[in-house]
Amino acid sequence: MSCWDTIADYGLRSLGHGERLLPRSDFTLCQQFTLIGSGMIWNIYFGTLALISGFVLATAVAMGKAARNPWLRKPAEWFVFVFRGSPLFIQFFFAYFLFLSLKSTYPVFSPLTAAALGALIVLFLNTAAYSAEIFYGALQSIPKGDIEAADAYGMSGWSRFRRVIWPTMLRLGWPAYTNEAIFLFHATTLVFFSGFPTIKQKGDALYYASYFADKTFNPFIPYPILAFYFILLTLAVIFLFGRVNARLNRHLPQETRSRIRLRPQLIR
Amino acid sequence: MFSYCTDPGTLEGLTWLSCYLTTGKHQSIYWAVGTVLLLLAITAPTALLFGFGGASAARSRFAPLSWFGKIYISVVRGVPDIAFFLFFVIALDQAFEWVRHKVKCPDWDQEVWQGNDFVVCAEAKLPLGNAAQWVHETYGFFLAVLTFAIVFGAFAANVLYGAMQAVPRAQIETAEAYGMSNRQAFWRILVPQMWVYALPGLSNLWMVLIKATPLLFLLGVEDIVYWARELGGSKTAQFTDYPHPDWRMWYFAALLIFYLGFTRVSEIVLDKIMRRLTKGQATMAGEAQRKAAA
Structure with a gap:
């Protein structure tokens, strides 16, 4: 069986298409690369959707945390505290x-008991809390002069918020x-190792990697493959967020632009 | 536990609860909390030691050693940490057994990796096949501690490396001007000064370490997550004196509150330590403290 056949059989296995049975013996490198790569679909699905939806909630929570009204501030503070x-x-x-109950x-x-929706909700709330803390910190460090300038232009309320x-x-x-986004993608690997079950062995990349490690008793092949995929994903995230960063900073002189530095923030 | 617990079927309300929460199985979950605290108590200093080694290696003038330190620090960045946990537990176990195999059974003619199996001679098994249950559990716990120390050591190394770089260069130059050797400058000037810079990072790391302890469950240790799942599952009257429906949600809610409380307490304590350490330091926070007092 050539590698192309394996890719045809297992390329979309994590979504339930292709061969029903997972390989049981004579594991080839191609099978491991294909299945673990197929599992990455779930990691990307969870990460992307949680990031996009979490961004909206994070902005709202950050504003709430900075609000003077305790009815807005207290719930936002508790939300961030519980999830962080x-x-x-x-x-x-x-x-x-x-x-379940x-x-x-x-x-x-x-x-909701399926990972596809239930875990997504947890990740959405979790990343919203972490990002809200980041945005809150950023909100606190907006230069006073910027807001005074907006006031001087006669802006207030929504237009001041939207434009300045x-x-x-x-x-x-x-x-x-950017760091938060990277570590959110890393956190997606926890989904199938917590309560959420896999249905018909449709799992994420780590699920398949640990499947191979359990079957072959050899962790030295599947986990480095997983690492390889995640390093690619991390580089893609850095590239995309770097483009956005360049756009956000486009009005500033070259030297004062803030550069993205990767910092390990680890497990949450 | 209590004298009135002999016939739980007749009990109601709080009395029932007090009996239920003190059954033999519930004692195990309280011991498991102890396991978590023990893990933290052992791992934190070990990881700090690994981190110190990694950071000093990364600073070394000897190129291969410095590469080793830098790779150790940076390899944890791009990869999910849970993958490291799963990887190291198997890899360390196999490494120990392989070394023992080479030492104890030199005339073993079969391959160690036979297809899908990892086969070592019976004397090299860790722990030995006939060992007691507690030996197995202790060995599992030891592997978990080592794994945690390796992974968190890399994070600590990153923090300490940054702290060593943050010590003003002039301090080292002054030490050299006084005729100190590299080693003396490192131990007498750099190391005592770096802690102020390292503390914010290390306290962050401590919080992360607390939040990583439930991963013990993945390493096969019977920790609080394991017991919460065991005890919370629905029990029928056939098997226990305390039948109840599926209560796992409440058990995990209790764990959630336990961790929230633990992080909050650590936050307060670390804040106090930081305030004491910044006292009199020539940093912005120290300056603010001085002004507030005056």
Whole structure:
């Protein structure tokens, strides 16, 4: 069997297409590359959707945390504290069993017990909390002069937010936000190792990597392959966010532009 | 536990709960909290040691050593850490068994890797096949500690490397001007001064380490996550005196609150330490403290 056949059989295995049975013996390098790569579809799915939806909520929570009204501020502070102060791993477990008991009373909630939606919600709330903290910090460090200038131009309310505060907040927070995006993608590997079950062995990249490591008793091949894929993904994220960063900074002189520096922020 | 717990079927409300929460199985989850704290207590200094080694290696003038240090630090950046945990536990176990195999059974004629199997002679097994249960558990815990120390050592190395770079260059130059050797300048000037710069990073690392402890579950240690799943699952009257439906949600809610409390307490304590350390330092925070007092 050539490698192309393997790719045809297993390329979309993580979505349930192609060969039903996973390879059981005589594992080839091609099979491992294909299946682990196929699992990356889930990592990209979780990461991208959580990042996009989380961005919106994060902006709202950051504004709430900076608000003077305690009815807005307190809930935002608690939201950030709960999701940043506890391990994501436990959050996944808790959410899964919460959804499970919701499902037993109201069948409407049954889609939530599947990883595709339930885990996405957890990741969305989690990244919203982490990003909100970043944006809140950026909001606090907006130069006073910028806001005074906006006032002098007669801007207020929405137009001041839209034209001055929001772009500046994004620009200042962007390097840290890039790191957050990278580590959100890394965090997606936890999904199938917490409560959420895989259905018909449709798992993510780490699920297949650990499948191979368990079957072959040889961790030295599947995990480096996984690492290879994740390094590619990390580079792609850095490239895309770098483009956005360049656009956010386009009005500044070359030397004062903030550069993205990768900092390890690790597990959440 | 209590004298009134002999017939749980007749109990109600809080009395029932007090009996339920003190059953033998629940004692295990309380011990598991101890396991987590023990892991933290052992891992934190070990990781710091690994980190110190990594950072000093990365600064070394001897190129291969410096490459080794830099690769050790940077390899953790691009890859999900949970992959490291899963990888190191198997890899370390195999490495130990392989070394023992080479030492104890030199005239073994079969391959160690036979297709899908990793086969070493019986004397090289770790722990030995006939060892007691607690030996297996301790060995598993030891592997977990080593894995945590390697992964977090890399993070600590990154923090300490940055702190060593942050010590003003003039300090080292002054040490050289006084005729100190490289080694003396490192131990007498650089190391005592770097801690102020390293502390914010290290306290961040401590928070992360706390939040990483549930991953023990993935390494096969019977920790709080394991027991929360075990105890929370629905129990019928056939098998236990305390039948209850699926309560895993409440167990994990309790774990969530435990971790939130733990991080909050650490935050407060680390804040206090930082305030004490910045006192009298020539940094912005120290300056602000001085002004506030005056």
